[in-house]
């Protein structure tokens with residue numbers, strides 16, 4: 495069976511016909527290139543497709559319609575907070591004063607942007623209970639690295655050079671151990687307890703004079719609030735280590751839990767997740783980092799400074815020698831930061847409702863699915879939850895991957911699958927606060943219907959998707975030999991093979 499579905503379109507190269515074009519634009523006069531040195535001229539024309547303008551426009555508009563997006567449908571991708579992104583943010587980010595500012599403009603010409611950044615830092619500090627915030631990191635993963643580099647600088651500043659390890663729970667996002675390694679630490683993995691939280695006994699056993707930091711995601715990647723967080727932080731600090739919070743799941747706890755107040759020393763925000771920037775397909779994002787007092791001296795430079803007269807400027811080179819230095823060019827992902835600013839200003843004190851509604855939606859879905867799918871953790875979840883197809887698989891052979899593919903036929907983007915790694919045949923489902931009851935119900939109905947199909951007609955599930963531009967791929971080959979680039983093809987060859 496071909497993997498190519500009916501909706502897959504020819505590439506723009508396949509649409510090309512020699513000599514075809516807009517047709518109405520005069521060609522350059524003969525001799526127009528005479529003043530270009532021969533060494534700089536092409537011997538053969540560039541291999542560009544030749545099409546009329548209308549064909550080019552239709553090609554790209556039709557291609558864009560193959561993309562699945564939050565604006566087109568429900569996007570329950572766990573750990574990613576794919577909420578609706580208010581168009582107000584897009585308006586704000588396009589204001590010429592922000593969008594047109596040159597990154598090297600002198601402070602006198604950049605007062606509005608500097609003030610926006612300064613106020614955003616203050617708002618994020620308020621939301622998180624942290625003393626100060628840097629807006630430089632380009633995404634959550636870089637925020638983690640920034641945070642752990644500050645932890646390293648902190649221990650070094652005290653002459654404490656023996657701390658070479660970072661403790662990370664086994665349910666953590668892959669970026670956590672990657673961060674620890676990139677910052678030169680050894681990752682020590684801590685197992686989860688049966689209730690999904692960190693196993694405190696194993697944690698205490700791993701903690702010691704070599705521990706530089708612990709990295710905890712709260713709520714965890716299982717969608718559960720870390721109930722023993724007080725105990726974990728107390729033990730961490732008693733051992734002389736610092737506590738990092740992965741704040742990717744902040745959407746569950748706004749206005750309810752402030753990590754700085756709870757005792758975390760440093761955390762990152764994924765503002766593209768929690769504070770709404772379109773972020774499917776990989777970015778751009780922004781990963782501000784909040785710190786408690788002890789880490790303020792190490793924040794990346796330059797920071798935005800407010801002078802006594804109310805004007806704003808950037809720190810000068812060398813003004814704060816304890817800083818870990820720059821982690822990103824200029825001010826960070828300013829366009830994303832404007833969107834976060836607009837979102838925070840628009841919501842104000844209603845932020846708590848964002849989280850309360852997200853948590854309610856997730857618990858409602860979990861309760862509706864519980865009779866059909868295995869729900870490994872029974873206690874109330876936060877903004878996302880894990881469901882598992884392990885029992886369906888044992889009965890019918892249908893796996894979580896098949897269910898995800900079948901959801902595409904039903905018109906949905908699948909949830910996150912096989913993450914966290916600790917749950918067999920897991921699906922991490924995150925509805926967010928912006929979906930209506932009817933949308934959530936329809937999605938749950940689709941998942942229940944697929945479970946029924948698994949019992950009555952498993953073949954239709956295991957061979958899905960049937961109605962997508964590309965049908966079932968061999969996952970291993972697709973990952974090992976990704977075919978992402980057009981190559982000239984002859985005869986019966988098709989872009990995705992047969």
Ligand SMILES: *Cc1c(COP(=O)(O)O)cnc(C)c1O
Pocket residue numbers: 573574633634635636667669711715740742743764779780781
């Ligand atoms: C998304 C995410 C990250 C990484 O953030 P990016 O902004 O994608 O770099 C880290 N940890 C968790 C739990 C996440 O969900």
